[in-house]
Amino acid sequence: MSENKPGFSTLSIHAGAQPDPATGARATPIYQTTSFVFDDVDQAASLFGLQAFGNIYTRITNPTTAVLEERVAALEGGTAALATASGHAAQLGVFHTLLQPGDEFIASKKLYGGSINQFNHSFKSFGWNVIWVDADDIDSVKKAVTEKTKAVFIESLANPGGVVTDIEAMAGIAKDAGAPLIVDNTMATPYLCRPIEHGADIVVHSLTKFMGGHGNSMGGAIVDAGSFNWTESKRYPMLSEPRPEYDGMVLHETFGNFAFAIACRVLGLRDLGAAISPFNSFMLLTGIETLPLRMQKHCDNALEVAKYLSGHDKIAWVRYAGLEGDACHALQQKYMPKGAGAVFTFGLKGGYEAGVKLVSEVELFSHLANIGDTRSLIIHPASTTHRQLSDQQKTAAGAGPDVVRVSVGIEDVADIIGDLEQALAKI
Ligand SMILES: *Cc1c(COP(=O)(O)O)cnc(C)c1O
Numbered sequence: 243m244s245e246n247k248p249g250f251s252t253l254s255i256h257a258g259a260q261p262d263p264a265t266g267a268r269a270t271p272i273y274q275t276t277s278f279v280f281d282d283v284d285q286a287a288s289l290f291g292l293q294a295f296g297n298i299y300t301r302i303t304n305p306t307t308a309v310l311e312e313r314v315a316a317l318e319g320g321t322a323a324l325a326t327a328s329g330h331a332a333q334l335g336v337f338h339t340l341l342q343p344g345d346e347f348i349a350s351k352k353l354y355g356g357s358i359n360q361f362n363h364s365f366k367s368f369g370w371n372v373i374w375v376d377a378d379d380i381d382s383v384k385k386a387v388t389e390k391t392k393a394v395f396i397e398s399l400a401n402p403g404g405v406v407t408d409i410e411a412m413a414g415i416a417k418d419a420g421a422p423l424i425v426d427n428t429m430a431t432p433y434l435c436r437p438i439e440h441g442a443d444i445v446v447h448s449l450t451k452f453m454g455g456h457g458n459s460m461g462g463a464i465v466d467a468g469s470f471n472w473t474e475s476k477r478y479p480m481l482s483e484p485r486p487e488y489d490g491m492v493l494h495e496t497f498g499n500f501a502f503a504i505a506c507r508v509l510g511l512r513d514l515g516a517a518i519s520p521f522n523s524f525m526l527l528t529g530i531e532t533l534p535l536r537m538q539k540h541c542d543n544a545l546e547v548a549k550y551l552s553g554h555d556k557i558a559w560v561r562y563a564g565l566e567g568d569a570c571h572a573l574q575q576k577y578m579p580k581g582a583g584a585v586f587t588f589g590l591k592g593g594y595e596a597g598v599k600l601v602s603e604v605e606l607f608s609h610l611a612n613i614g615d616t617r618s619l620i621i622h623p624a625s626t627t628h629r630q631l632s633d634q635q636k637t638a639a640g641a642g643p644d645v646v647r648v649s650v651g652i653e654d655v656a657d658i659i660g661d662l663e664q665a666l667a668k669i
Contacts, residue, residue: 250317250433251534258312259527272524273305292488292496292508302511306520310527314453314463317432317530318445321468322503324511325461325523329428329448330360331516332462335506336424336444338514339480340393343369347393347421348386350377350407352400354448355627355639357426361395377407380415387419392477394423398437399430399578402623402640402647404561404586406573413441420477422470428452429585429613433537434578443470444502449526451614452584455536459525461518464506468499480505536616536652541581543658544650550659551588556596556666558644562586584650585613587640594643596669597622601646603665606657618651618658 248256259270278297280286288294297303307325315323326332341347349361351374361372375383377396394416396407409425416423422443427435431452437445447453449461472481472494481501484490488508494501511517541564548562563574564582574582590596600622601609607620611627621627623641636642650658 253313253316254533255531257316258309270306270309270524270527272520273300274520275304276300292491292504300520301515301517302507304517304520304523306527307518307523310449310461310518310523310530311463313527313530314447314449315465317533318427318465319432319436319438319467320445320465320503322500323463323465324503324507325449325463325518325526326511327462327516327518328460329426329446329450329462330356331514332446332448332464333357333360333426334514334516335510336446336464337365337370337393338510339502339505340422340478341368341370342479344371344390345369345392346371346373346388346390347395348373348375348383348391348419349395350375350397350400350412352377352405352407352640353395353397354401354426354428377412380408380411383412383415384418387415391419391421393421394419395426396423397426397429398435399427399563399583401429402585402587404563404568404570404582406563406570406577406582408573409435409437409440409442409577416443417441420475429583430578431533431537433534434541434580434583438465438467438469440577443467451612452537452540453533453614454526454529455533455614455616456525456529457612457615457617459522459529461522461526464503466500466503466506468502470502472501480509485509538581539652540584540650543652543655544582544584544586546655547648547650547658547662548586548588551662554666556591556669558589558591560586560588585647586650587645587647589642589644590646590669591644592669594624597644597646598625599669600665601625603668604661605664606653606661607648607665613649615649616652618653618661619649621647623647 289296310325311323349372373386375386413423424444425437425442427445428448428451445465447463472478481494493505497504545564551557552560563570607618624643628641
């Protein structure tokens with residue numbers, strides 16, 4: 243390779259990988275093993291004491307997963323990363339390392355629905371208290387900060403699409419609060435947006451979505467930006483206090499700018515156990531090789547579909563940050579100029595009945611609750627994911643009776659539009 247830093251497409255294929263030292267295998271092998279034989283007693287002791295890097299047990303490290311971790315860290319521009327069983331496991335791992343019972347964290351209201359549930363219910367039962375904010379209203383976010391605020395959590399490109407968060411403004415608030423900014427970069431991926439360049443201290447991913455990209459494997463990741471000083475205050479004891487099980491080691495002192503990733507691994511993965519399978523790491527690595535090609539095609543197709551729907555007489559509105567008139571268009575141009583992602587919502591003039599009809603009549607689109615597949619996906623939230631809510635609650639959650647969400651795939655755009663056209667004609 244040249245002396246210049248490799249570009250994004252090169253990193254997507256090569257970062258972290260080399261021919262297998264044992265066999266010469268060019269693709270990263272699947273090390274489908276739970277455990278690894280020690281060289282001798284001294285090496286075993288140094289591995290257990292964190293004095294040497296190496297493999298002990300796949301709950302904590304695995305060679306296939308290590309390639310995935312290095313690749314995600316390189317694409318995001320972080321110092322280190324670790325992979326987890328799912329995106330939610332990544333979020334659990336981050337907060338487990340940061341919070342003690344009774345602590346608070348601030349989170350944007352515009353998040354993936356599963357994250358809203360995780361924060362409202364399971365995290366509350368651990369004594370981790372979420373304070374919801376409207377990330378569009380910077381003053382109200384500032385006012386939500388208290389002495390107990392230990393983290394700020396946002397999505398770069400927020401669910402259900404079309405909403406871009408002002409990452410630099412949120413990073414400023416987090417810095418003033420003495421707390422790290424955590425950015426969920428699932429919907430944008432590092433191809434569209436690199437939150438660390440805008441002040442994020444920690445990036446989390448559901449690799450299940452666009453990173454893996456084929457709708458076949460669950461996975462998550464935590465990326466350490468290496469930017470946060472964990473020992474400046476006494477607020478993050480997992481990183482700044484001596485660890486009795488590691489001979490009194492202070493993780494931030496020993497591991498410096500990748501201490502957060504180490505803590506999530508040697509405390510979080512060790513004790514919470516949400517490890518990814520080596521097979522899934524292999525599938526996700528294979529997906530990431532084509533991330534730049536897929537993401538650009540997703541965005542190009544989504545923009546054409548959004549434009550088509552904007553001009554259709556049965557459509558009341560389209561919310562996609564890539565459209566010039568959209569409220570988030572300026573933020574999209576700043577934070578993700580290559581495209582606004584593949585997920586967005588639109589409203590049908592015919593309301594609830596029209597939404598049900600549309601998802602029943604599509605043929606190429608799959609009617610299901612996922613995003614980030616090569617295939618085009620569609621859902622009518624009011625009759626599925628949000629059906630238990632009242633009409634008023636549905637509207638407040640952005641899932642009013644008329645709302646349809648699509649995740650535009652990478653098929654030929656003429657076929658995607660053709661499918662919507664034939665289904666809309668039947669309404
Ligand atoms: C899917 C998703 C998650 C959760 O990830 P899983 O892999 O399903 O656990 C978190 N954040 C966003 C934005 C998501 O789309």
